[in-house]
Amino acid sequence: MKLYVVRHCEAMGQPPEATLTDRGFEQAQALSQFFNGIQVDRIISSPYKRAIQSIEPLAKRVSLEIELDSRLGERVLSTEELTDWLEKLKATFDDFSLKLHGGESSEEARKRIIELVEKIENSSSENTIIVTHGNIMSLLLNHFDKNFGFEEWKRLSNPDVFLLTIDINRVTVERIWK
Incomplete structure (x- = not known):
């Protein structure tokens, strides 16, 4: 199974x-083109407008509905x-257990x-795209690759794409956005 983890534009x-910036809308078009030739069975997005707008061009091109899932929403560090x-x-x-006022811990x-x-x-999906935000993406990648931490989060781009290849006993993590 392949899981494409996309950070919004x-x-x-x-x-x-x-919403996306003008540059962000251009990036969304480039993101759609990036997935040319890649079979996509399912697209799941954060309900945040910037995440949806980032993947809309691809969803329209491949005629897939964007499923919204709040678990992909941005992490609230603190309400202060x-x-x-x-x-x-x-x-x-x-x-990972540190929890700031009104926020959500990394865990x-x-x-x-x-x-x-x-x-x-x-x-039953073999090729799924999830669209999310940098912090939550980093926490997911850290789950499979303990070397992925704060410094790696700082190096993420908008957009960014990682491929998780999930086999029975192993998950490989690869940054594929160039």
Whole structure:
């Protein structure tokens, strides 16, 4: 089974209703072209507007409905305004149980995305695309590759694509976006 993990394209902000920038819409077209020649059985997206807009061109081209799943939604680090949010985010990569005010710990966020991946694994789909956000994507990748941490999160691009090849006893992780 192949699971393509896609980070959304460049967006105008962080709120759920934030749309793509003009450059982000161009990236969405490039993302659609990137998947030329790749069989796609299913597309599941975060319900955030920027994630949906990132995959719409591909979904239309291959005539697939975009399934929305809140487990792919952005992780809330804290409900408080954090001037040192980058330091706090790093701390959550160092301590997966660390939970900031009103936020979700890395462990809680990773649990919800792993739950979705396990559900996909038990489905009949062989080639699924999930569209999500950088932090939640990093936590998923860390589950399969413990070397994927805060520094790797910092190097993610918008968009970005990783391929998880899931065999019976093993999962390989490969960054395929160039």
